[in-house]
Amino acid sequence: MLTFESDYVEGAHPKILEELVETNMVQVSGYGSDPFTESAKKKIIQACGRENAQVYLMAGGTQTNALIIDTMLEPYEGVVTAETGHIAVHEAGAVEFTGHKVLTIPHHNGKMDPAELRAYLETFWKDGNHEHMVFPGMVYITHPTEFGTLYTRNELQQIGDICKEYEIPLFLDGARLGYGLMSNDTDVDLPFIAQTVDVFYIGGTKIGALIGEAVVFTHSNMPKHFITRVKQHGAMLAKGRLIGIQFDALFTDDLYFKISRHAIEMAEILKQTLKDKGYTFFMDSPTNQQFIVLENSQMEELKKHVGFSFWETVDEDHTAVRFATSWATTEENLRKLAELL
Amino acid sequence: MLTFESDYVEGAHPKILEELVETNMVQVSGYGSDPFTESAKKKIIQACGRENAQVYLMAGGTQTNALIIDTMLEPYEGVVTAETGHIAVHEAGAVEFTGHKVLTIPHHNGKMDPAELRAYLETFWKDGNHEHMVFPGMVYITHPTEFGTLYTRNELQQIGDICKEYEIPLFLDGARLGYGLMSNDTDVDLPFIAQTVDVFYIGGTKIGALIGEAVVFTHSNMPKHFITRVKQHGAMLAKGRLIGIQFDALFTDDLYFKISRHAIEMAEILKQTLKDKGYTFFMDSPTNQQFIVLENSQMEELKKHVGFSFWETVDEDHTAVRFATSWATTEENLRKLAELL
């Protein structure tokens, strides 16, 4: 059955599989000390335009979030996020599992407001009892957000400046980063992110890889004995090559950007189709995830013919649902969908 | 350069890659709810001969150990292991990171002695102050052990009986299980393990897979809301298919057992070669890891021509080193090694 359920319903981009097959019998050392990983790291650093950046390849998003947050916070600190942040809602308390509180501020279509962030930090430090409270020790943002929305260059700069002023790191969760960078509606590029945030990751799992997120510490700020912390979190792969080879392929000849761009083009077609058919958008998303509101019986009917995701209950009779495109979406499938809508 | 450094220096068995390529564009749901994972689970359950077993596919060994131990212990309990157990030494404190103590008893070539285990448990329960102590809540064994040694059927039975008597689960870490099952010197098979222990895993990473360990709960004893705990540990993969497809291939036409057997055959040749050349064995191993003692200057010389692993310092002038065969080892490479030794 046709599905637009998510951007991880297929395996890997063919170029990645090709590389896996080709390198398969090359004997290399384990735990990420192989030449494929080395090559991938160099290419990523180059794409970021930051010579003193450090890269570490991880397996999945929740794991990466918990590890980055736990290793970059002091034990008396928590992480500030918009209340809709993935870490606050959909990671089963993985951050709290490491002993840290997730501190929330309001969201605006998935984004935090720089002024509200500043106010939060100011209030904390002015509070005479703040030593009895969890210190805000890091700011976490998602880009694209959980709603597919994007920060502007100006907003990122403001949030980055606030973090510098309060001397806390800014962490950008880029599980779908490529789709954000290739959006028609963005003035943000990879080097800008690399110079504005302290740590971020380039999502692979949702953009063509079988598995893998590339963490970038932007200014030689990888936590001390990071490898031991990775191991302690159970996040180290014996065959580090598996992720190294994939990111090496993704960052060769701009593959990562090209396939992200493809997903955006497919999303634009999907968006236009939904508009033409008169659907109500739950919100306006400039990336590969599109959200519409369906009347419940209509939703049940549609479900029989095409896959999509439940997003949230709007009211007793209506539900918001998500359709996602990806590097693998074809125009043909979009045409089939148009016929069903 | 020729290397026998470990059993994870190559990628995946070709049959696995083939399956990954073939299924690549099939659209499936995420998080392990795909049909490949379903099929793999069924085949594993069948191979175990336990209808009410439950299987869960994980990415790596340390992650699996920490997750199983954390989810099967009560918060006031720790896990009992031989002092050489992987969890006690080489997992960077991943178990303690989850809040549980690793309780150690002596080892005998990597194995625990059933009588010493019983004595440990007896002493704990007889101690009038035991409520101020960590309760032994699980027994952890590795098979093959870190030294490549194997428990006999009788020993496993004894340990299993003790655990039943004390009403605590027995957990077998089978990161290299196939190599143990296919050894010339074992009377233990997979169904026997499945009926004797409460939980174990079938290692994939070191036996032909790119990644993956198949956890088997042998009697419908998967912890409650296990999926949420997996997520909380950062151990859930969005593309669960990656592991599902691999184990499906490994458990089709006995591939797992055949390639394990191959490694054993290669190890027997290696062992004979080492014997013939007059090397001193650090200990006698019936599986794919062989340990010898080298004079340090000899070790430095050999290192220039072939890869192997440092094991431990024997004395000022001698070092124990490890050579490992795997599913990928060729007779040709063993011949080349023989020439170098």
Add this chain to the structure above:
Amino acid sequence: MLTFESDYVEGAHPKILEELVETNMVQVSGYGSDPFTESAKKKIIQACGRENAQVYLMAGGTQTNALIIDTMLEPYEGVVTAETGHIAVHEAGAVEFTGHKVLTIPHHNGKMDPAELRAYLETFWKDGNHEHMVFPGMVYITHPTEFGTLYTRNELQQIGDICKEYEIPLFLDGARLGYGLMSNDTDVDLPFIAQTVDVFYIGGTKIGALIGEAVVFTHSNMPKHFITRVKQHGAMLAKGRLIGIQFDALFTDDLYFKISRHAIEMAEILKQTLKDKGYTFFMDSPTNQQFIVLENSQMEELKKHVGFSFWETVDEDHTAVRFATSWATTEENLRKLAELL
């Protein structure tokens, strides 16, 4: 200098000191296994009117909250509280330190709304992705709340009923319980609490003791091996007698209730004085904490003559402050305060 800064500025009620002195040389066993603790437990159980209740004496509030929550939750569960709950704001992340998330819903003068609680639980269980989220595993309320407000009998009953329906325990933090029970504006008594909630504690530290909170598990529901968990949390006192003797004194001849009532009477005088003097109340509190809004320069002036607590910034020019009475407040000091206001 005169102070109304808090309800813990003096030592202990004289009757308690007397008992400590009198029993001082009696030799007893440690860790709470002494006859004083035994006697205190019996008296508390009797006052609660619940034969199958179990009592455990702890040292302080944050410690008690973290322990109760950690021991009564499953590892995949968090605790639901009004956003102003002490555990959510002023305990330095002690709950998250144990690995559990604090889940917040809106507050209304410090109280949660039963309907909003129900809606929260309903939404969680209806969410198709709830296995990726933290399960609401307990409800935490404070009575009196951080704002000195009180739940009505009806509200407590509703919250209790919702918890029963969802099969999660209801935990009432009674750090200032006596002041709530003796308020003029309450229809709640101790037996009602004991029959409505699953676990609660009777605060001693803020009501006449040097130290101590008496936890009541209302229906033989003390977590398994609770003593070991107490020790593991570092919360066990070698000289358990210290708290036992105090609670024994507090629950002899209704001392706890009498001194709580005294604080309420003093608070009523304070409230009337503040009203007469034309002060603006930040909110209406029926217990021993009274909150007023001061113009900042007025606050600075007053600070020179009398102690009170900063509560929160109201706007650029105004601050909310707290005055607290206690078992130790005298009418004479209230008269002195009246002269200063």
Add this chain to the structure above:
Amino acid sequence: MLTFESDYVEGAHPKILEELVETNMVQVSGYGSDPFTESAKKKIIQACGRENAQVYLMAGGTQTNALIIDTMLEPYEGVVTAETGHIAVHEAGAVEFTGHKVLTIPHHNGKMDPAELRAYLETFWKDGNHEHMVFPGMVYITHPTEFGTLYTRNELQQIGDICKEYEIPLFLDGARLGYGLMSNDTDVDLPFIAQTVDVFYIGGTKIGALIGEAVVFTHSNMPKHFITRVKQHGAMLAKGRLIGIQFDALFTDDLYFKISRHAIEMAEILKQTLKDKGYTFFMDSPTNQQFIVLENSQMEELKKHVGFSFWETVDEDHTAVRFATSWATTEENLRKLAELL
């Protein structure tokens, strides 16, 4: 019944109770910011002869151990102790509960051997795989040990030097410190300890206080935002005065040393009595705890007349037991005991 079960069977030294009664109605701020605590800290710093020492008053031993270890270790580090160390055996895993491993080396009558400590650290750093292991980040010793034994000045100096060489802090658990300092068989005094270790505590609970351990950071090395960590551990008392007043009394006119000395004198009488009566000593202890081996039926008989502690099973027919003297032991009771033995 006569008891020598432990050194915490009575309440507090009368001088302490006197001070508690006298200061009872003085109004002071909470959380350790009171003048009594201030005064106690100054007196302790003076007794230590270290101007830049910092003191923090805690409630109990396990709590103090877990807090010091957790706050002074990096997350990838564990604490090295003799295998009989209190933290390794009798604290219900309180250290592991904070996520850190307890690393053990052999004991010799409760003490670690400096040479064995050095060998342990050397082996770790030489191990090529040490990044997969828990880093030894602190050394923990007890003085007196769990067996009542004492380190010599020379041994402490050696251990201190090793720690300096490896740049890890040395932590001395002095739950019974006074009894060690006042032993007939020691060349160690308080200033020597304060200049040799990085952090230690002066036990109050077992030496005359109702509750309380005074932690000394010997060179301005209190961890950052320590108060917040104390709160996070649930270890902060609202009425900090309770411990401040007690240590102020203990460090006025050498009370702490005088009452410790009394216990030693009583222990010497006890020891002589046991010798005269022909008892077999389990080991030779120079402090207030004396250990003898009893034939089991003899033990059961004696138990009917006098209290003592089970120590450990020696063999099927014999048990080691402990008799403890304290600040409160009287010569009269020792005479009574002599008659029973």
